[in-house]
Amino acid sequence: MDTDVLVVGAGPTGLALGIDLARRGVDALVVEKAGRLFPGSRGKGIQPRTMELFDDLGVLDAILAVGGTYPVGMVWQDGERVGEHRMFDPAEATEDSPYNAPWMVPQWRTQEVLYARLEELGGRVSFGREVVGFEQDADGVTVRFTAGPDVRARYVVAADGGRSVVRRTLGVGMTGETVDPNPLLVADARITGLDRDNWHIFPPRGEGAGYLSICPLAGTEDFQVVAQFPEGTSVDLSPGAIREVVAARSHLAPESVTEIRWASDFRPRAALADSFRAGRVFLAGDAAHVHSPAGGQGLNTSVQDAYNLGWKLGAVLRGGAPASLLDTYEEERRPIAATMLGISTGVHRGEVRRGEATRQLGLGYRESSLTEETRTTVNGLHAGDRAPDGKLGDTRLFDAFRGPHWTLVAVGVEAPELPDSVRVIEGEEQESYGKGLFLVRPDGYVGWAGDRADGLGKYLSRFGLR
Structure with missing residues (x-):
């Protein structure tokens, strides 16, 4: 074997799993098809339960140092402030639950923190390694790449996102629905003319128009721009087009957007993999479940997949536990993922408040065979x-x-x-x-x-x- 565990994908899920395995003395290699870590802010909300997890993994102080609290929403109309909007139901920190609210950290910065911790523990990431196929047998999995030698591992964990090549190669389906047919633009931008004390919300101007939100990203000079478009729109991601969208939907001039640092588009959907394991290959994170970004549940549910799987792989590979322990990963995590998908969709549609349900402190495994x-x-x-x-x-x-x-x-x-x-x-x-x-x-x-x-x-x- 070249490694005990091959983790495909160096997003938050793969990096968190790499950290957990490294501290257990498990030899693991994280591979990433891109040449660097993901550059965007996409998953920017760290929920209280995930902050507890990060405390255990030794990264919480770093996460706290590079993030901040969520600002109060400010609704604008015709260039005037017309009212505040509270994004989250408040909760008091208590002795048994010391973290009471989401902490904002752009995803790229969360990944930098996790990557630094992984390296500190002696873990490694190999960039520019795109998986093109694999074969598994009774003893392990042989993985092939577009470049570089094959890797032979005892187990493979697919943390390669919603369009997971590993999941598709396995033939595991995703069952789900479109949460909202209207496509969204999300971009990280430098903007002048807006304060950083509020999350700025610009409601749609007229029938068929879409909303615009501009949120200051804690710990940076950037804003996250989100704009909704009518169903069927082909979203233009060019800097000029993004400037025009901001100008058309707010009181800002196009030149107020001084720089576009990253941009993407997507259609909100919710989907759950039909299974989280096939032989020696496991699915985790977006490869196993895809969320609407509303409510900030996707990244959090994903790194908690890694947290659940990491100790079990460690127990089997280093602690003398039977291999059957790994069967409980799907048993425990798939129902949790299904629950959180329902919550994310409910938040997106205005049916669920951001609050107790989204903090994830009430989740557990009472029905598990391990309980x-x-x-x-x-x-x-x-x-x-x-x-x-x-x-x-x-x-x-x-x-x-x-x-x-x-x-x-x-x-x-x-x-x-x-x-x-x-x-x-x-x-x-x-x-x-x-x-x-x-x-x-x-x-x-x-x-x-x-x-x-x-x-x-x-x-x-x-x-x-x-």
């Missing part, structure tokens, strides 16, 4: 739920969870003797946890919960932990 709840009476935290933050004695729980290990939280109950690979935190009754034993998976979800240790050892043996 064991042994208590007869459960009030509050349940096996399968996200493990909350908080203090237990003098220890902050997220500090204890940080890293590629399992953690036993023993609250008001004596902890049993466990393998060295399981970190144990003990203390008196804790508000978010109540009382009991809570085994927290490497991805921050409670895998097993009980009033006493009966059955805990057997559960751990499922993952090669003895």
Whole structure:
């Protein structure tokens, strides 16, 4: 084998997976068909649950340093400010949920942060490697490229986007719908004549016209321009055409747009891969599910795919867990992706508010075959739920969870003797946890919960932990 895991695509999904595998000692190679990282701002919203994930992966401080909060929307009409628009339902930060609102970071900058962390851990990305085909057998997968030698890997993860070559080669279909037939332009631009304190919204001028929004991108000098067009329009991405769109739909002159740094167009759609795995090949991120950008769920759901798959690949390849553990990736992530697709579409159509549903803190795996709840009476935290933050004695729980290990939280109950690979935190009754034993998976979800240790050892043996 040339590598244990070949990750196809150096977007947020592939880079996050590369980081997780690197810190577990798994040999992985990330390949990217382009000659550099993606240059656009497209997925700019980091949700609270993803911020918790980034804390664990060691990139949160860097993400906080290069981003900022979302500005208040300002609605314009005929060159006048006519009202504010709150994009998100407010939420207070609490001890168990320290991140309360989305954090704005242009996608290109998120990828730079992830790439730097991957290199810090000794990981690698090979650019200019476009996949053209592969064959898999009982032992591994041989992947071919337009340039360079073949790569032989034990497993392949397709993180190569909504038009995934790997998914199409596998013959896995995507089932979905067009969320909105009206195409959208999205561009990163330098603009004069607008303040950076507001997200500027210009409603359609007349029947059949489209809206324009201009959002200052936190941590940069750029604005993200989004413009909607009537169904069937061929969107012109030239700088001159973008300047004319901005001038026609706002009070700005064409020359106010001083530079176009990146531009793309798309038609909002929602689609879910019919399966997330075929043999030794896994689908993650946009290769497995495509979202409307409304609500900022696509990137977040995608990197959480990587977070779920990373620890399982590590457990199988380095931890002695049975290969059947990898079957639970699709079992756990496909229903989550389906749920988030529904939320994204609902936000796009004005049926769902950006708020509790889009922060992703309530997602979990209660129905998973990896979840064991042994208590007869459960009030509050349940096996399968996200493990909350908080203090237990003098220890902050997220500090204890940080890293590629399992953690036993023993609250008001004596902890049993466990393998060295399981970190144990003990203390008196804790508000978010109540009382009991809570085994927290490497991805921050409670895998097993009980009033006493009966059955805990057997559960751990499922993952090669003895």
